[in-house]
Amino acid sequence: MIVLIIILAVSSIGWLYISCRSLNRIAAMSDKLINLILFGGIFLFLTPFLFVFWLLKLSPLSSDLFFLNFREILNQNFFTSILVLIGFIAFSAEIIRRKIVKKLKSIGINKKVQLESTKYIDCVRFFPTTSLWKHIYKIASLIPGNKINKLYLHNYKIVIPENFKNINHIRIVHLTDIHYVRKVSSKYYEKIVSAVNECNPDLILFTGDFFQNPETVIDLKPIFSKLKAKYGIYFVCGNHDIWHDGKPTVEMLQEIGFVHLAGKVKAVEINGNEIYLAGTERPWIKDNIVKNLAGIPDNSFVILLSHTPDNIRKYPLRNIKLVLSGHTHGGQNALPGLGPLIIPSKYGSAHESGFVEFNNSLLYISRGVALHSPLRTMCPLELAVIDVEV
Numbered sequence: 181m182i183v184l185i186i187i188l189a190v191s192s193i194g195w196l197y198i199s200c201r202s203l204n205r206i207a208a209m210s211d212k213l214i215n216l217i218l219f220g221g222i223f224l225f226l227t228p229f230l231f232v233f234w235l236l237k238l239s240p241l242s243s244d245l246f247f248l249n250f251r252e253i254l255n256q257n258f259f260t261s262i263l264v265l266i267g268f269i270a271f272s273a274e275i276i277r278r279k280i281v282k283k284l285k286s287i288g289i290n291k292k293v294q295l296e297s298t299k300y301i302d303c304v305r306f307f308p309t310t311s312l313w314k315h316i317y318k319i320a321s322l323i324p325g326n327k328i329n330k331l332y333l334h335n336y337k338i339v340i341p342e343n344f345k346n347i348n349h350i351r352i353v354h355l356t357d358i359h360y361v362r363k364v365s366s367k368y369y370e371k372i373v374s375a376v377n378e379c380n381p382d383l384i385l386f387t388g389d390f391f392q393n394p395e396t397v398i399d400l401k402p403i404f405s406k407l408k409a410k411y412g413i414y415f416v417c418g419n420h421d422i423w424h425d426g427k428p429t430v431e432m433l434q435e436i437g438f439v440h441l442a443g444k445v446k447a448v449e450i451n452g453n454e455i456y457l458a459g460t461e462r463p464w465i466k467d468n469i470v471k472n473l474a475g476i477p478d479n480s481f482v483i484l485l486s487h488t489p490d491n492i493r494k495y496p497l498r499n500i501k502l503v504l505s506g507h508t509h510g511g512q513n514a515l516p517g518l519g520p521l522i523i524p525s526k527y528g529s530a531h532e533s534g535f536v537e538f539n540n541s542l543l544y545i546s547r548g549v550a551l552h553s554p555l556r557t558m559c560p561l562e563l564a565v566i567d568v569e570v
C-alpha cells in the first residue's frame with residue numbers, strides 16, 4: 181500500500197508535468213493561444229483529485245502494506261496501470277532532463293558570467309494599503325516560499341572579447357515586466373528608478389510589459405522621466421503592451437526620450453566606438469528585424485532586445501553577442517525541488533530564467549520586477565545590472 185501511494189503520488193505529478201508541458205507548447209504556437217497559460221493552474225488543482233481517484237481504484241487490489249503485486253494490478257486494471265506508468269516515467273524523465281539541462285547550462289555559463297554582488301529592496305512597504313488587496317498581500321507574503329517581499333538587484337559581469345579602442349566596459353541595466361498597477365504604491369516604481377540611477381548605467385534597456393492597464397500609462401511618465409543613462413534608454417514592447425494597444429505606451433515613452441526599437445537597429449557611439457542595439461516585438465508584431473540585422477557590418481557588437489526569449493532560436497544570431505528578454509517571470513510560481521510548471525515558452529524550463537548560451541550568443545532572461553500579483557513562489561523579483569567587459 182505504501183509503495184502504491186508513492187507511485188501514485190509521483191505519477192499524478194508526472195501527469196501535471198505532461199499537461200503543463202503540452203500547454204506551454206500549444207500556447208507558444210500562436211499569440212491567440214497564449215492565454216491558455218492561465219489555465220495551467222487548473223492542472224495543479226486537478227492533481228490531488230487524480231491521485232485520490234487512482235488510489236480508490238487501485239488500493240482494493242493491493243492489500244499488503246509494503247508489497248505490491250504489479251502483475252495482479254496490471255491484469256485487473258490494465259488501462260489505469262498504463263496511465264500510472266506513463267505518469268511515473270514522465271516525472272522521472274522530466275526531473276532528470278531538468279537536472280541535465282541545469283548542469284549543461286552552468287558548465288558554459290560559469291566561464292562567461294560571474295555574479296559580482298546582490299543587493300535587495302524591501303518590497304513590503306510598497307504593498308497595497310487599502311481595500312481587500314492589503315489583506316491579500318499580507319496573507320500571501322506569509323506563504324512559505326512566496327518571494328514578493330524582496331526585489332533582488334543582481335550585478336553580473338560578463339566577458340565578451342572585442343577590439344574596441346577606447347572602451348573596455350559597458351554598464352547595462354536591464355528592466356523588464358514592470359506590469360505597473362495602481363494597487364502597488366507608486367513609491368515602489370520610484371524606488372526602482374532611484375536604484376537604477378545609483379548604478380550610473382551607460383545604457384538602460386527595457387524588454388516590455390510596462391502596464392497591466394492602458395489607463396495607467398500616464399502614471400509612469402513622471403516616474404520614468406527621472407531615469408538617466410549616459411548613452412540612452414531603449415525599449416521594446418511586450419505582449420501585454422501590444423494587447424492593450426501599445427500606441428499610448430510607445431508615445432509616452434518616446435516623449436520622455438526613450439528609443440523604440442520595434443524591428444529596428446540603432447548604432448550607438450560610445451567613446452568613438454560603435455555598438456548596435458536592435459529590438460523585436462515578434463511574434464506579436466511583424467517587423468523587418470532579420471533584414472535590418474543583415475545590414476549590420478560583419479564583426480559588429482550587437483545587443484538584441486526581445487520580450488520573449490524564444491526569438492533567440494528563430495532568427496540568425498550573426499553578430500549578436502547578447503540578447504535580453506523577460507516574459508517568462510521565471511514561471512511566476514514554482515514547486516520546491518520541482519521548479520516552475522507553467523512557462524510561456526515553447527522550450528519550457530530551458531527558457532525559465534537566467535543566462536543561456538546559444539550558438540555563441542548569451543541570452544539573459546530576467547524574472548522581472550512585477551509586483552502586480554501577490555503570489556510568486558520560488559520566483560524572486562529581479563533587476564539586473566550587467567557589466568560587459570570587452
Ligand SMILES: [Fe+2]
Binds near residue numbers: 359389418420507508
Ligand atoms: Fe510579463
